[in-house]
Amino acid sequence: MFKRYSVSRDRESDTALVRAACLGNGDAIAELYQRHGAIVYRFTLRMCGDASIAEEITQEVFLAFLRQPHHFEEERSAFSTWLCGVARRQLWKRLERDERFVELDDKEEPVEAPASDAPDQWLSRKEAVEMVRKGIEELPLLLKEVVILCELEEMTYPQVALILAVPIGTVRSRLHRAKARLATLLSAVPAGAEKGIRP
Amino acid sequence: MNRPLQEALSSLREEHQEITAPDSVKRGLVALVEAGVVSRSSRRSWFRVAAFGAALTACAAVGVFYRYHATSALPVPPVTLVSMPGAPLVVKSPQERPTSSVPKGKSPVMHTRTSQRAMTALAVIDVNPFITLPSSEGLPAPSMATLVRTQIRREELRQYGFDVSPTVASEIVLAEFVVGQDGLSRSVRLVH
Numbered sequence: 001m002f003k004r005y006s007v008s009r010d011r012e013s014d015t016a017l018v019r020a021a022c023l024g025n026g027d028a029i030a031e032l033y034q035r036h037g038a039i040v041y042r043f044t045l046r047m048c049g050d051a052s053i054a055e056e057i058t059q060e061v062f063l064a065f066l067r068q069p070h071h072f073e074e075e076r077s078a079f080s081t082w083l084c085g086v087a088r089r090q091l092w093k094r095l096e097r098d099e100r101f102v103e104l105d106d107k108e109e110p111v112e113a114p115a116s117d118a119p120d121q122w123l124s125r126k127e128a129v130e131m132v133r134k135g136i137e138e139l140p141l142l143l144k145e146v147v148i149l150c151e152l153e154e155m156t157y158p159q160v161a162l163i164l165a166v167p168i169g170t171v172r173s174r175l176h177r178a179k180a181r182l183a184t185l186l187s188a189v190p191a192g193a194e195k196g197i198r199p
Numbered sequence: 200m201n202r203p204l205q206e207a208l209s210s211l212r213e214e215h216q217e218i219t220a221p222d223s224v225k226r227g228l229v230a231l232v233e234a235g236v237v238s239r240s241s242r243r244s245w246f247r248v249a250a251f252g253a254a255l256t257a258c259a260a261v262g263v264f265y266r267y268h269a270t271s272a273l274p275v276p277p278v279t280l281v282s283m284p285g286a287p288l289v290v291k292s293p294q295e296r297p298t299s300s301v302p303k304g305k306s307p308v309m310h311t312r313t314s315q316r317a318m319t320a321l322a323v324i325d326v327n328p329f330i331t332l333p334s335s336e337g338l339p340a341p342s343m344a345t346l347v348r349t350q351i352r353r354e355e356l357r358q359y360g361f362d363v364s365p366t367v368a369s370e371i372v373l374a375e376f377v378v379g380q381d382g383l384s385r386s387v388r389l390v391h
Contacts, residue, residue, distance in 0.1 A: 026233040030225055037220030045218065059224045066232065125206065132207035151208050152215040179204065186203045 014079045022069045033062060036080045039153060040087045046148045047091055049137065057094065061087045077162050081155075085163045088145065095141070128186055135182045143178035150175050329377060329386040333360025341379030348375045348390070359384065 014035070020028035040061050045054035061083055065072060072082050136147055149160045150171070161168045354368035373390040 021232065024232055024235055026229040029232045030229050033220065033225045033228060037225065038218065041220040041224075042215060042218045046215070055221050055224060058220060059227060062224070062228050063231070066228075125210075128203050129207045129210045132204065133211055136211075152212050154212070182208075183201045183204045186201065186207070 015074050036083050039080050040083050044087055044091050057090050081159050081162050131185050135185045146174040147178045327388045329388045331386045335385045343380040345378045347378050
């Protein structure tokens with residue numbers, strides 16, 4: 001099953017804005033940033049967890065577009081997809097440079113759920129959200145980027161595959177593994193916990 | 200997928216979508232575009248590529264012109280390279296070559312047409328015999344030699360041990376040097 005959500009983008013008007021921006025139209029670049037800047041910023045922010053780095057990379061991505069607009073092929077992908085791909089490459093370069101890159105170990109087993117000392121210490125829904133947020137932050141980068149793009153940005157599998165430059169099957173398998181890890185964190189939560197019901 | 204995870208992701212998604220891009224970046228981008236900084240650099244790079252392409256095309260055109268049309272019009276006939284691996288040093292003028300020794304087909308050194316032009320050009324030029332350079336005395340005989348044709352002033356022959364009259368010292372002559380594989384000249388002749 002290909003992805004459930006669709007991101008509605010007016011590709012034709014994006015194309016017109018891209019052309020105008022290339023000709024030096026300030027309003028056009030402002031509109032493009034208004035439409036697509038947030039997705040780039042959110043993605044980089046979630047990936048690196050540092051607002052200043054996310055801001056810097058977002059700016060670099062748009063500058064890269066303005067310097068070499070011919071690199072964007074409108075027949076191949078939507079503008080936001082292309083921007084995210086550039087952002088990802090810039091981010092990985094940055095992370096590798098800063099030696100914050102952690103290689104994904106394919107043989108690594110899913111993390112164990114924290115043992116609950118007392119049966120009455122059930123997690124509320126808010127606690128579950130916090131646990132998943134923390135779980136996403138601690139995921140290996142290759143899994144984290146898939147969760148951010150597929151689950152938080154609601155992109156389709158083909159879009160994510162384009163951004164990550166991997167086959168769609170790889171996207172699906174990575175997402176499955178990431179969700180399995182996150183689900184393990186919540187496995188100790190009883191059925192009523194997500195509703196905040198305490199005994 | 201398990202329901203608690205789905206709900207947690209849903210909540211995170213709502214929170215995530217509320218994050219907006221910083222306005223400072225937008226202001227910076229707009230300022231750069233309106234100032235023409237980015238566009239100008241882009242245009243400059245395209246101009247560089249176009250200029251490089253034009254220069255390359257011009258060089259190719261000149262090369263083709265000289266290769267096929269201008270060879271005979273050169274003030275100096277093209278340099279003829281003669282290699283004789285494993286043979287004693289014997290250099291003959293084109294007129295002296297026996298007919299049987301003329302190789303059939305394309306020359307390994309020069310294009311047939313160019314070679315014929317050079318032969319024709321040499322045929323009308325008086326060629327003196329080779330004179331062993333005094334400076335090369337004592338050098339071993341080369342197993343391979345190259346004929347190098349160049350224009351020199353007569354006074355430059357002094358460095359090879361020749362006596363040159365001061366009255367003709369500044370005269371420019373066309374000379375052919377036999378140069379061994381060691382890079383040292385062995386003999387010379389003047390071409391009139």
